[in-house]
Amino acid sequence: MTTIVDAAIAECVSAVGATFGTVFEQIDSWRTAIELHVARSAGVVTVVEVDEVVEALVVPGLGARDALIIGAGFVASPGFISDARWHLAWWLGHANTFGIGSADPSLRRLEAEENPASESFRDYTTLEWWQVPASTLAPHITGPYVDYLCTDDYTLTLTMPVLHEGTMIGVSGADLYVNDIERALLPRVRAIGGTATIINASHRVVVSTDPHRPTGSILRADVEADAVACGETSLQLVLG
Numbered sequence: 079m080t081t082i083v084d085a086a087i088a089e090c091v092s093a094v095g096a097t098f099g100t101v102f103e104q105i106d107s108w109r110t111a112i113e114l115h116v117a118r119s120a121g122v123v124t125v126v127e128v129d130e131v132v133e134a135l136v137v138p139g140l141g142a143r144d145a146l147i148i149g150a151g152f153v154a155s156p157g158f159i160s161d162a163r164w165h166l167a168w169w170l171g172h173a174n175t176f177g178i179g180s181a182d183p184s185l186r187r188l189e190a191e192e193n194p195a196s197e198s199f200r201d202y203t204t205l206e207w208w209q210v211p212a213s214t215l216a217p218h219i220t221g222p223y224v225d226y227l228c229t230d231d232y233t234l235t236l237t238m239p240v241l242h243e244g245t246m247i248g249v250s251g252a253d254l255y256v257n258d259i260e261r262a263l264l265p266r267v268r269a270i271g272g273t274a275t276i277i278n279a280s281h282r283v284v285v286s287t288d289p290h291r292p293t294g295s296i297l298r299a300d301v302e303a304d305a306v307a308c309g310e311t312s313l314q315l316v317l318g
């Protein structure tokens with residue numbers, strides 16, 4: 079019986095690592111391409127340039143109807159782009175219903191307010207998906223949280239710092255619906271048997287077999303003794 083349980087744990091950990099690892103690989107390829115373009119431009123780029131580069135990178139993947147990524151792009155550090163202090167080059171996929179309610183969504187550009195004088199302006203540098211990569215210069219998983227900027231739904235945002243000459247010039251990233259992650263991973267978690275929960279680095283529940291541990295809730299540190307790291311991600315599988 080122990081062998082069966084151990085195998086189920088290993089398969090679950092592998093599935094979590096592969097699911098998020100694949101997304102981070104995609105984000106890393108975007109980051110590399112953006113850094114290369116900026117280097118070739120000697121660190122001086124315009125809104126039009128950034129939008130053209132990012133659109134060409136992220137739109138092909140967002141175009142698939144079954145895409146796990148429902149939003150993606152590049153968010154610039156304030157003042158980096160020569161003709162705009164604030165800028166989000168971000169696209170929404172077919173599955174993302176942000177701003178359109180129940181209508182059939184299409185692949186489209188996120189229309190974000192970039193004028194600080196506007197009441198609807200949001201300083202994205204105060205948000206976790208920006209702040210953690212900015213302080214660690216490492217990839218980060220934010221959420222589950224309700225993303226009022228890009229999805230209006232429970233979301234996981236994966237971000238990675240984009241650098242030029244050692245300085246962060248923005249983040250490349252992707253949004254995932256928590257519901258999609260639950261559908262993909264919950265069968266693996268249930269196969270372990272008993273209570274099993276996937277949490278993020280902030281101890282927030284991503285997926286759990288325990289109905290008393292809803293998505294987004296905080297798991298107390300005193301119940302995390304039996305935790306297994308999920309690959310190269312910051313996620314952990316908590317048993318019991």
